[in-house]
Amino acid sequence: MxxxxxxxxxxxxxxxxxxxxxxxxxxxxxxxxxxxxxxxxxxxxxxxxxxxxxxxxxxxxxxxxxxxxxxxxxxxxxxxxxxxxxxxxxxxxxxxxxxxxxxxxxxxxxxxxxxxxxxxxxxxxxxxxxxxxxxxxxxxxxxxxxxxxxxxxxxxxxxxxxxxxxxxxxxxxxxxxxxxxxxxxxxxxxxxxxxxxxxxxxxxxxxxxxxxxxxxxxxxxxxxxxxFPALPASPAAPLPPPLPPLGQRIAVAQDAAFSFLYPHLVQGWRAMGVELLPFSPLADEAPPEAAEACWLPGGYPELHAGRLAAAGRFLSGLRRFAETRPVHGECGGFMVLGEGLEDAAGQRHAMAGLLGHATSFARRRMVLGYRAARLLADGPLGRAGTTLRGHEFHYASVLTPSVLGPGADAPFATLRDALGQDLGPAGARRGRVSGSFFHAIATQEG
CATH class of the missing domain: 3.40.50.300 (P-loop containing nucleotide triphosphate hydrolases)
Known part of the structure; x- marks a missing residue:
């Protein structure tokens, strides 16, 4: 090698x-x-x-x-x-x-x-x-x-x-x-x-x-x-768990709108015996009923906002799923969990409404950088106080919630950048649903 x-x-x-x-x-x-x-x-x-x-x-x-x-x-x-x-x-x-x-x-x-x-x-x-x-x-x-x-x-x-x-x-x-x-x-x-x-x-x-x-x-x-040097890790050994799995069977949105899922997370979860059940929101598929949790990865939902808004089986199935099981969305998935998504032309598209925010690409604002996220409550990614390392990279801005009012959802985590600067609370959680623009890579050691 x-x-x-x-x-x-x-x-x-x-x-x-x-x-x-x-x-x-x-x-x-x-x-x-x-x-x-x-x-x-x-x-x-x-x-x-x-x-x-x-x-x-x-x-x-x-x-x-x-x-x-x-x-x-x-x-x-x-x-x-x-x-x-x-x-x-x-x-x-x-x-x-x-x-x-x-x-x-x-x-x-x-x-x-x-x-x-x-x-x-x-x-x-x-x-x-x-x-x-x-x-x-x-x-x-x-x-x-x-x-x-x-x-x-x-x-x-x-x-x-x-x-x-x-x-x-x-x-x-x-x-x-x-x-x-x-x-x-x-x-x-x-x-x-x-x-x-x-x-x-x-x-x-x-x-x-x-x-x-x-x-x-x-x-x-x-x-x-x-x-390549002789590494302490054997290629045949299971990966150290990057993140705790959301469950033993995880429904994972997977298509052109939801494609940002790190390979090491998939390998780590599978090494723990987790079964991933893919489904396509763009094909108007709901999360599989056999799943214990649902993960909406990032991607490009803004390019497919009209199709997602018209995907009735997906949206109603996601809402039913969230009544009894955890749902987490990263970046693009977080956008879809909100009330609406405004595309680059300024057209508003209704989303799942499981969280109270809306996002806009007509009012672009680039956010980029490493992040350390400290979880504020027990949830699918870990216990309260757990710190995850990852990053943000998006151009969407968050609009003031139009129906529920500011502060209707509790924040998901507090963020710090790579230099330790406090960036304040981020994301949202309501009931079994959580999400943020933060992409998790691994749990911070120690």
Whole structure:
């Protein structure tokens, strides 16, 4: 088992394109190759899975206790020839003040002894790229840059200027990708358009594999990967429970509107003998009656608000379910549990009404960051006082409840950011129903 981290100085440098090209090209060569993503992200891992044919987990040094992080990494690498881990944002970007627990891809490179393949967008520069490469290679002891790939190269002369200056610093240049609009991946406000929505994904992956074979030194990149260390966690051992299960049989909304569910949560629950019962709100399906609890994950309900509002069997079945069993919604699921959802055009759509808030995308406000959530009451995610680690990333704003009035629902949790700053109460709970914009990753150790 060998590993390599795909890093860059910033978001938008082309990491996802390079990652998919490498996965598709190495898979075409017959290698058992897998992907992982540093930090919180739902969308990139789905593209990784499409490219390599196996699930792509998240590895998060801030939100995951060390034992869980090691166990997820051991499972991700098991049986592979090569595991590629894509950095979120820039290589060293993270949060908090605890060394090695900041959620950066550099944390993973240092913890697991994995070298970094550094991707540099050299549009608008040439020899100056060498200073960036040298700075990244020497910035943090224990993080080794094994080679550089250039992106958005305009011409052979442009490539020669940047590559020659970088090689003079002692770093090998292992490829150069041209500027090519045809390989630009479509985006929306939470990142890439979901893999399941990409109409021609197999053809795109074939083009990316061709691109890698034509412009990257795949043999040198493979040789740059380092053996994965012997981890204390056995790949065959059950994962440490990331979160307590809501029940032994959990109804999980699963379709284009509800697709944000971390693989390590699914694996952790199944390791505890939990059965997940998927259902589709967009197909107007109610939570299965055999379930003991219901989980509404995040996703893009704002893109399907009209269909959800018209899904009578789903909404009435969800209300009946909540009379006797717990229901929890994360982010998009939290929106659907409220009274209404206002789409980007300002049209209001009635939702389940199990909580008293309404949300709006017409009045956009981006909220982004790691969160520590302290539960304020016993509920499906743990006992009162339990602290969970996770994140928020949304553009929706909460409107004053139109029917029940402000404060009708008790808050779900109090939040702190990665620096420990108090962000106050968040989310809502009423009876057996709870929800918030907070995405849970793991229970905080200790």
């Amino acid at each position: 060998r590993g390599l981290v795909i890093g860059a100085p910033r978001s938008g440098a082309g990491k996802s394109t390079l990652m998919m090209a490498l996965l598709a090209a190495f898979r075409r060569r017959g290698l058992a190759v897998g992907g992982a993503k540093s930090g919180p992200d739902y969308i990139d891992p789905a593209f990784h899975e499409a490219a390599c044919g196996r699930p792509s987990p998240n590895l998060d040094s801030w939100a995951m206790p060390p034992a869980l992080l090691d166990a997820v990494a051991a499972r991700a690498a098991a049986g592979l020839d090569l595991l590629l881990t894509e950095s979120a944002m820039g290589l060293f970007d993270g949060a908090g003040e605890e060394p090695g627990r900041q959620g950066s891809a550099a944390d993973l490179a240092a913890r697991f002894g994995l070298p970094v393949l550094l991707l540099l967008d050299v549009s608008g520069q040439s020899q100056s790229a060498a200073a960036v490469a040298h700075g990244f290679a020497t910035h943090r002891p224990g993080v080794r840059v094994a080679g550089v790939v250039l992106n958005r190269v305009a011409s052979p002369r442009h490539r020669a200027g940047a590559a020659g200056a970088i090689a003079a610093t002692g770093l090998p240049v292992l490829g150069a990708l041209p500027r090519e609009a045809a390989i630009t991946l479509p985006e929306r406000h939470l990142g890439l358009v979901q893999a399941r929505e990409h109409g021609d994904l197999p053809a795109l992956l074939a083009r990316l594999a061709d691109l890698a074979e034509a412009h990257l030194d795949l043999d040198a990149i493979l040789a740059a990967a380092a053996p």
